[in-house]
Amino acid sequence: MYQQLIKFITDRVQLNEADLQQVLSHFKPLDAKKNELVGRTGDLSRRMFFVNKGCLRVYFIKPDGREATRRFAFENTFSTSLASFIGGTLLKEDTQAVEQSELLYISREDFYALLNTIPAWEKFYRGFLEHAYIINTTRLEDFITLNPRERYQLLLEENPEMVLRLSNKLVANYLNITQEALSRIKSGS
Template sequence: MNFQPLLNYMKNYVSLTQEETEFLVSKLVYRKYLKGQYILQQGDVSKAQCFITKGCTKMFFVDDEGQEHIIMFSIEDWWTSDLGSFSTQSPTDFNVQCLEDTETIQFHIDSIEEIFEKIPKMERFFRQIIERAFVASQKRIIRNFSMTAKDRYVFFRETYPKIEQRIPQYLIASYLGITKEFLSKIKSQLALEN
């Protein structure tokens, strides 16, 4: 089990002593998932915050008509889970499914308070992560209201170049809130412009 990717990521936010690192690692859970497996399903209660060390996931909800709506994708060095469900321990509205074989390092609900107690700076670390996620979510809402579908796609492609090659086009279309046919038209249009 290699916890180093998470520890390297955390160095951007907090500095841990050797003793704190050892305690933290003793509380972490390493978990592998196969492509197609669910980390979280609608109606379940989220028991872990997952840091992805390898792979790719999609977070989505299914509406009453059975239509899938993609909320976000996550790849290496990103987080996935339903934060609302995790913090309130109530059923989630979302699914998190692996688009590739995926490896995660997980902070479980049973040990998070103990981690915060023993290593108070971990609370600051999580606050910073949550603040960044919240800001990104708000900016995405603004983009959805203020940008054309074409501009949203260009923004997605420029902002997440490593994701586009790994994800089927129909999923990107769902994330952008358009049909796959419309996404094909946008891509054809952009190809002609270049």
């Protein structure tokens, strides 16, 4: 149950057994059915999820009422609605289990408390933030420099799992193009 999480943490930061147990004690398991929302816009409950199995999708609703996907999180990754997690504000995004998923989560309160008691956890969070920043910057750069076809081809090269595992609808949404456009791109026309 906690093996993947333990490996994820200890691969990134050094901490003694007591501290590790202290950290783990705040993580609770959560099973989610396919399409279930484990976080909803407006919720006060902000959680950091670790995906043991399955896939999470974070998305928000655009002013025109349509959805826009922020990211997908597959096995062995952390995911949260980070802006709200950081700011302690109401959730501004939904988090959806795209597949039946097995999750572990820690509340924002517990997470931040650990930052003050376990220096290694502060380091861990720093690494998480640095990584999140890089991912985000790269994604922004891709939107600025690439057209839809190029964005799809890059995704296929760098993240084939997303294309293989997710529906066209979701992939198109992630790329910020229409299903029709993605269909045409895939058929090579």
